Structure formats: C-alpha cells, structure tokens
Amino acid sequence: MRRLFSGIVSLTMLLSGCASPSLENTSRLDLIKKRGELICGVSGKIPGFSFLESDGSYQGLDVDICKAFAAAIIGDSERIQYRPLTAAERFTAIKTGEIDLLSRNTTFTLSRDSVGGNGLTFAPVVFHDGQGLMVKKESGVNSLEDLANKSICVGSGTTTEQNINDAFESASLPYTPIKYQDLNQVVAGYLQGRCSAMTSDRSQLAAARSGFKNPTEHIILDAVLSKEPLAPASDGQDQKLADAMRWVVYALISAEEQGITKSNIDEKVQLAKNNPQLKPLRRFLGIDGGLGEKLGLSNDFVVQIISTTGNYGEIYEKHLGKNSQVPIPRGLNELYTKGGVYVSPPFN
C-alpha cells in the first residue's frame, strides 16, 4: 500500500519536473541547424509570391526568400517545410513555435513589431506594396467617392480591413464591408457580384486578376490607400535568428548593388580569392572578416544564398518581372540608385 502511494507521489514529482518549461534562451537558429530543416510559414495562395504549382512545389518571391534563409542557415535550399497559413493563423504560429519564420506577405507595422503588440521582429522589407481597389470596368467607378454606399469585399483579420475603414471614414463616405476569411473567397464574392469592388494589396489584386477569365474587364483604381511594406518576420525575443534573417535579406540587396548574380558568383569568388586588395568583396563573400560567424552562420553564407536564388533583382524578375505570370512594375522595389528605396548597410 505504502509502495503504491509513494509511487504515485514520485510519479507526480517526476511529471512536474518534466513539464516545468525551461526558461533558458536557446535560439531558434541553433534549433534549425540541429533539425537540418527550416519550417517556413507561407500563404501558398498568391501567384508571384507563394503559390502551389501543379507539380506540388511552392514558387514565388516569398518562397525564394525562404530558400535564401535555408541556404544561409543550413546550406541547402531544398530542406524546407512549407506551412501554408491564413492571415489569422500566422502570428500565433510564430509565437507558439510551430514555424521558424514567416515569409508571407506580412505588412510591417508598429503594433506587430512591438513587445506590447504581437511581439514579432521584422527583417528588411522584401516588397513595397500599397492597398488598392479593383472594380469591374463596366461599372464606371473611377474613384473612392463613386463607391459610397456600396459593398466592398475584404479579407478579415488583415491590415487591409483597417485601411479600407480608415480611407472611407476619413472621407466621410459610408460603405458596407463584406468580410471573408480567405482571399479566394473575396475573389469569388467579387466575381459573383456581391460587392462593387474588392480591396487588397495591389500586388494581390494583380495576381488575382491574372487568373480571371477576362482580366481586361477589371481595373485597379489609381487610388493607393496605404503603404504596405511586406517583410519576413520572426519571434521578437530571438535576436540571433532575427539578425541572421536581416543580413540574409541585405545580402540579396547588396549582391544586386554590386552586380553579383547567380551566374557570375563563382567568377566573383575566384576574383576575390586572387585579389587580396578587393577588401569589401572579400568580406562580403566570406573570404576575410568572419562576418558569417558573428551571425551564427557559415562565413560563405552569401555565396550559398546567391548561388541558389540569385540576387534580389533576379528573384524579382523571375516571379514578378515583365515575362512572369504576374507582371508588376518594380517602382519602389528598385535599388536606390535607380529610383527605388532598396539600399543595404555595409557588410563590415
């Protein structure tokens, strides 16, 4: 009898010992390396950004950013598990550790970044977007004012929902929001005539329109309702992972600045190896300086990235360029030297 009782007591103690969560801070970065696989949260439903192709592979700009992270951290861009997430699921998925990082059309905002808000941290912006409205050409709607008292289809749980409200409220225009959980439902509601207009980021509108039966019958209004800087995100309490992510994105931009591409990366490495006077290039490619180690990555992480995905310009051209399925003019997404906003801090 006593044995039974003491058994129960010790079992309880054992259980409570096991379950008390360890408070020590191990970075997700080390976990990813140990696991040998990156778990990347994506949308999976937006052509050009992350889209499940007919062969079962994910393709798009956000997906290539995932690949760049995997190439830098693990050294293998194929070792990625993609998790398609809805807008509402994405932050919880990061906070609970279900995914390592998010590369899913997420707008960088104060409340998402701050400790008192969603408590995330954002890597540099990978796509500057703006919210727009799409209407049927035949409706004759040309401006926000024309949409007064009309229904507008919008995805719930996004900054989109708040922006459309701010825009109509500040113009003192009444409207009816019809909210759906998913972009595909927003599109269906709009095409079926439930709403006079649908609203989303302009890139998503363009992507959705590319799949319509008659894309020319729909126009995206000139009015841009908001800035939507889309950036990858991770848990705000993990600085090591956040730093690594930040410099992976900068590496993509910096490589474009320096004209380093997927096709000439090997030449550039040889060039740097043979010319000790090319200090910045040697540091960038990890021959000198040990910059990678400081981030907890291998020193040649830039070479790993560029030889898998190419630089930022190449990624953009592949998924959103003129000859892609979803052509979007580069606009703000150009380098600062060409009229855009992209600039990388020095790799020193």
Added chain:
Amino acid sequence: MKRSRKIFLQFGIFIIVFSLIGILINNLTINLIRTGLGFNFNWLLKPASFALAEHALPYSTSDSYAWALLIGWLNSLKVIVSSLLLATLLGTVIGFARTGSNSLLGLISAGYITIIRQTPLLLQLMFWYFIGFLGLKENVLISIKNIFKISNQGIELTGLTFSSEFSALLFGLGVFTSAYIAEVIRGGILSVPRGQWEAFRSLGLSEQTGLIKIIIPQALPAIIPGLTSQYLNLAKNSTLAIAVGYSDIYAINDTIINQTGRAIECFIILLTSFLFLNLLISNSMEIINKIIINSKKYN
C-alpha cells in the same frame, strides 16, 4: 483493508488528475509570460476600428472591442435562433412525411435526408451562398409585389431585409439540421408501440386526432433529448459563418485576434460565450421537457 485500499486509490487518482491540471495551467502561464503575452483584458475597452456590415444595436468603428464582441454575439444569436426555428419546422414536416402512409412522400423525404446527411455542412453553406444567392447575379428570383423578394442582395420581407450572407447561413444551417431533426422525430414516433395506433383507430379516432392526442404526447419524451443535442450542434455549427462572410462572434474574434494578438484571451471569451449560449439552449429544453412530462401526469 479492502475499503482503505479503495480510499487510497481514489486519493491517488485525485492527486494525479489534480496535479496534471496544475501542470498544464502552470505551463501555460509560464509560457505566456515568457512570450510576453501575460493575461490582460485591458484591450477590451480600446476602440475596435473595424466596420461591421450587420449590427442589431448601433455600432461605429470608435466603439470598443467589448461592444464589437457583443454585436457579434447578437449576430450569432440571431442566426442560431432563426435557423433553429426553420430546422424544427422543416424537420417536423419531413419526419412525419417519412413515417406517414404516403409512400411517395416517404420516398422523397428519405432522399432528402440521405442527400443532406451525406454531404459536409461547409460545402452546403458554400453552395447556398455562392451558387444559391450570389449565383442569381442581378436577377431577382422571386418577387411578390413589395412583400417578398429574393435576389443576390438577400431576402426582403415587407421592409425587413436580410443580407445574402445571413440568408445563406439561415438556409444552410436550417436545411442541414432539419435532416437530423427529421430522423429524431421519426425515431420518436417509431418508439410508440404499434398497439397504440391500433388502439386509437379501433376507438374510431381520425388519423390526425389520433396522432395529435395519442401518438405525439408519447413520442415527445423520446424526441426532446435528441432535439436538444441537434440544437446544440446547430449553435456550434454556426461558427462556419466565417466561410460565407457573416459577422458572427467567431468572425469578429478572428479579426480581433489579428489586431491585438490576444489569441488566448479571445478564445477564452469565445469558449465562455458558447458555453453560456449552449447552457441557455439545453436548460430551456430541459424546462420544456419537464413541462411535457408534468402535463402528461395530470392528463
């Protein structure tokens, strides 16, 4: 010895269960604090700053999150109560048709029950919304002067207008649940012994009178518990509203979670409100049940 062993065993089980719950709660709180998400309900009073298409009480974007949640709860209640009535009405008619002597009606209702019960509710909701209502495009399906009108903007009934989201949900939930209710009612009627039918017929009562006076009162005690669980299911299924763009409490919760990042608090609110709603339903059914049983005693 045997008795003391039993007591010790119960005591042990009690300790295990209790400590397991304790561990879980402890784990949750520590992890919440670690991720910087300690329990906090202050955000409830901040302005919601999102618009709602349907609200039973006055609502503007400067109202608080708490008010938005109440609006959502009322929206849920509205659709639950109205589809509950529709489901009961439809289910009763079909249930009787299935058990009745008319074999054509019986066949039709059996087909109805089979089709409705073998397809998922989400699919049916999508059908009612995207094909049933939005599929009407600009055409008006039925229009009886200014009294009744069905179009892709919803249903209009003498000045009252119901949005197409609400209507789709009403029909989807109503029709789906009616198939189950029909089976519950059929079961109830069949539970009345065959002899009761023969008895009232031999007394010279007509079919209707016999059904109302003899069969139904005896079938009700078997029907009510089954009906209650169907009503509870209906209430819970109403959260699928989010698929057709209706602003029920779940959809509003979804938006709030995204704006505030307070997933756990929001889910606690959601759970509590559904618990409250379902307790309301099951307790009212319990009262109805008691009334029926009592009324039979005095007969």
